[in-house]
Amino acid sequence: MVIPALNEEATVAGVIAAVRADDPHEILVIDADSSDATAREARDAGATVLNWREILPHIPTRPGKGESLWRGVAAATGDVVVFVDADLRQPAPGMVRALSAPFSDPGVHLVKADYRRTFRGEPTGGGRVTELTAKPLLRALFPELGHINQPLAGEYALRRATALELPFTAGYGVEAGLLVDVARRHGPDAVTQVDLGVRRHRNRPLAELGPMADVVARTLLDRAGVAGNGDVDKREPLAGIL
Structure with a gap:
């Protein structure tokens, strides 16, 4: 499994403890040049920590979460790659098992978590970028x-x-891009979702959410072939590199 991390020293060890309970094949933390103790906390919690520059070192890094995931896939060795964010608060064991179980069906290629997202302590239907940009x-x-x-x-x-x-996609549009690409390549039935209950993330201020929403919107418009939406920075498939 792959955990992308950038300055998440307060939560990364708890995330690792939760996923270790499921005894995954491997736990890779892809550290994107954190300036805090994220790498040390992750290593002490039992994960294999790789700086993103160590993976495909001949290819310069680009900013963004998608870059960590792309390099994490390159480093992973299992048949299924489970991704979990490093900023989860109070994560519960069982995520890896739940997200892996549907792959017993050979027609399933992508399993998304379904959950109630908390905001200011109250469970809601999702994050603000999800509800106001991605889903519409x-x-x-x-x-x-x-x-x-x-x-x-x-x-x-x-x-x-x-x-x-x-x-x-190099930035925060990576999940939206993968969702559309899997459905386009393998059909919408290749995507399923599993209920993981309530999830608690770090809620970001609007100043950060605006650029995230912009990247998500441009990624979905790019996948829809809408002209004039601006360039979407993305890494080409690893199959041609590895």
Whole structure:
């Protein structure tokens, strides 16, 4: 499994403890040049910590979460790659098992987490970028994916062979791009979701959410072939590199 991390020293050890309870094949923390103690906390918690520059070192890094995930897929060795965000608060064991279980069906290629997202202590239907940007655009442009409750969830799993075939958007549009790309390549029935209960993340201020929403919108417009939406920075599939 792969945990992308950037300055998450307060939560990364708890995330690792929760996923270790499921005894995964491997736990890789991809550290994107954290300036705090994230790497030390992750290592002490029992994960293998890789700085993103160590993976495919001949390829310069680009800013963004998608870069960590792309390099994490390159470093992973399992048949299924489970992704979990490093900023989860009070994570519960069982995530890895739940996200991996649907792959007993050979037609499943992507498993997304479904959950109630807390905001100011109250459970809600999702994050603000999810509800106000991602889901409306999916319903309008990709109605076959309109039932996915948490399209931007950082907790999900992909067959590694499938991940190697797909481009990864460099920034926060990576989850939206992968969702559309898997459904386009393998059909919408190749995507399923599992209920993980209530999830608690660090809620970001609007000053950070605006740029995130912009990247998500441009990624979905790019996948829909809408002209004039601006360039979307993405890594080409790893299958041509590894």
